[in-house]
Amino acid sequence: MHNADDELCLKYVLNELDPSEVLLVERAMANDDDTLIEVESLRLTLRKIDRMPEYKPPRHVQQRILEEAKRHAEERYQQSRIINFFSFQNTVSYTAAAVAAVLLISISYGMYQYAVEYQQAPNASADVQEGFAPANFTQTDAPVIDFSTSNSSAGPNKRTVFSAGSAGSARTLQPSFNNRYDTGLKYSRTSGNLSQFSTAGGFGGGSFSSGRNQSFIPLQLGNSNLSNSLNRSNTRTINGYSIK
Amino acid sequence: MDDQQLVRAFRNDGDQLAFSELLNRHQNKIYSYIYSMVGNQETANDIFQETFTKVITKMDDTYNEQGKWIAWVMRIAHNATIDHIRKRKRFVDVSSPNDDADYNFYDRLQDTESPSAQDDMEFGEAKTSLMKHIGSLPKEQREVVMLRHYYEMSFKEIAELTDVSINTALGRMRYALINLRKMFDKENGKEYDYAQRG
Numbered sequence: 001m002h003n004a005d006d007e008l009c010l011k012y013v014l015n016e017l018d019p020s021e022v023l024l025v026e027r028a029m030a031n032d033d034d035t036l037i038e039v040e041s042l043r044l045t046l047r048k049i050d051r052m053p054e055y056k057p058p059r060h061v062q063q064r065i066l067e068e069a070k071r072h073a074e075e076r077y078q079q080s081r082i083i084n085f086f087s088f089q090n091t092v093s094y095t096a097a098a099v100a101a102v103l104l105i106s107i108s109y110g111m112y113q114y115a116v117e118y119q120q121a122p123n124a125s126a127d128v129q130e131g132f133a134p135a136n137f138t139q140t141d142a143p144v145i146d147f148s149t150s151n152s153s154a155g156p157n158k159r160t161v162f163s164a165g166s167a168g169s170a171r172t173l174q175p176s177f178n179n180r181y182d183t184g185l186k187y188s189r190t191s192g193n194l195s196q197f198s199t200a201g202g203f204g205g206g207s208f209s210s211g212r213n214q215s216f217i218p219l220q221l222g223n224s225n226l227s228n229s230l231n232r233s234n235t236r237t238i239n240g241y242s243i244k
Numbered sequence: 245m246d247d248q249q250l251v252r253a254f255r256n257d258g259d260q261l262a263f264s265e266l267l268n269r270h271q272n273k274i275y276s277y278i279y280s281m282v283g284n285q286e287t288a289n290d291i292f293q294e295t296f297t298k299v300i301t302k303m304d305d306t307y308n309e310q311g312k313w314i315a316w317v318m319r320i321a322h323n324a325t326i327d328h329i330r331k332r333k334r335f336v337d338v339s340s341p342n343d344d345a346d347y348n349f350y351d352r353l354q355d356t357e358s359p360s361a362q363d364d365m366e367f368g369e370a371k372t373s374l375m376k377h378i379g380s381l382p383k384e385q386r387e388v389v390m391l392r393h394y395y396e397m398s399f400k401e402i403a404e405l406t407d408v409s410i411n412t413a414l415g416r417m418r419y420a421l422i423n424l425r426k427m428f429d430k431e432n433g434k435e436y437d438y439a440q441r442g
Contacts, residue, residue, distance in 0.1 A: 007411075010418045014392075016399060045425045048374055049393055057275040061289045065296040066264055072300045073258030 009035065013042045247313045255303060267296070270314055274321050277394040281325045281386065282332075283379050291328055295321040318395050322387075322405055329383060377427040385420035388413055 005028070011017045012025040029036045245253075245262070247269070253262035274295065279288040298320050307316050378386060387406060391397045397405070403413040 006418060007414055010414060010421070014399075014417070016414075041425055042421050045421045045428070048428065049378070049389060049424070052280070052374060052378065052393055053276070054272040054394075055276045055279045055288075056272055057292050058285075058289060061293055062267065062271065064293060065267060065300075066260070068297055069254070069263045069300050070260050073254070073260055073263075076304070077258050 005035065006038065009039050010042060013039060013046060248309060251303070251307070251309065251313050263300075266313070270317065273394045274317065277318075277390045278321055278325050280375065280378060280390050280394075281383075282328060287328065291321070291324050295324050298324070314395075315401070318391075318397075319405060322391070326387075373428075373431060377424055377431075380427065381420055381423060385416050385423065388416045389420045389424075392417065 008017070008021065008025050012022065017025065025035070025039070029039055245265070247266065250259075250262040250266050253259035254266070271292075275288065275292050278291045278295070279285065282288055282291065295317070299317055302320075307313065378389060381389065384406075388402055391402050391405065392399075399410050399413045399417070403410045406413065408416075
């Protein structure tokens with residue numbers, strides 16, 4: 001019997017053959033006694049092996065393994081709790097950071113807008129005063145009040161805008177976040193007409209007054225020297241605007 | 245619940261009952277394989293525990309749920325057993341330089357065991373003659389017989405696990421059966437030459 005035939009017999013006993021090969025071995029068994037004996041002998045040996053007993057591990061070994069599994073499960077549970085806690089903390093801190101960032105951006109943007117509008121106010125008022133200023137408004141009509149030397153409740157950090165004329169009223173503005181832009185608005189009501197006609201340019205010292213018949217009324221804002229210098233300065237006219 | 249569900253329950257929820265059920269289901273086959281390979285109860289206990297310690301700790305990382313859990317455990321058990329046998333063999337080789345290279349590994353293992361451990365070789369003396377004969381097979385043949393018997397592996401799986409070709413695995417099985425048959429016949433008064441060892 002060839003080696004290849006032996007392997008076929010073994011595969012036949014172990015049910016590892018294709019149906020076509022099974023037919024081949026069965027045909028050989030029918031025609032060859034040696035093949036039949038070989039197959040039966042292998043089958044008998046395999047049956048003996050099938051009677052091999054199963055062994056059970058000792059109880060104390062099982063117990064140790066179960067304890068190990070318990071310990072591992074508990075460790076993993078603790079780790080997952082820590083991980084969950086940190087992931088929750090991360091979520092909270094990321095959310096808080098995002099909210100803080102949005103708030104900061106919003107506040108910064110709002111302050112920037114406020115500053116820009118506040119800066120643009122002189123030009124705007126210069127535009128507005130054109131054609132609205134009363135003709136009888138003269139420098140002598142507008143009182144100049146130096147708040148830097150007074151004990152006014154408004155204090156040196158507050159802006160007080162005075163109106164010219166008897167019908168005028170005063171308005172107190174909150175201080176700017178940036179004192180360099182020390183710009184004031186002045187409203188004047190004369191003969192029932194409201195005119196916004198003059199601005200003071202803070203440290204820049206620029207003051208605008210439009211129209212010949214309109215007089216610049218210097219606004220003194222906490223700096224008597226500046227105010228004095230403004231009062232002393234001459235007026236120049238550029239493009240129809242008088243600059244004092 | 246099938247094995248996959250039990251494994252998932254243990255991995256995801258730390259369900260110890262699920263692990264206990266898995267252990268109860270498969271422990272006998274795994275322990276029998278280890279025991280029949282090393283032939284010593286204490287050693288088998290150690291390898292069995294080492295196997296399941298690895299199973300517990302590596303289940304999260306290395307076990308892929310696509311595969312059969314028991315096949316993965318069997319591979320761990322097989323590797324642990326073979327590692328032990330190799331270490332033991334190295335020890336025997338060093339301690340017994342005059343050993344005949346063809347001398348049966350199992351017999352050499354018996355020679356090196358302490359008297360108390362030798363008492364534990366139940367399947368060699370007090371158990372059945374079947375276990376004694378299987379214990380007398382060369383390691384490679386015994387391995388194939390055990391994997392086939394206890395784990396009901398196909399020869400393709402055995403070949404993959406033992407890192408040989410399918411034909412080699414089949415050849416080892418065939419030689420194992422021939423040798424066993426002759427041992428049984430010898431036991432029954434018939435004299436045969438041992439088949440060539442694979």
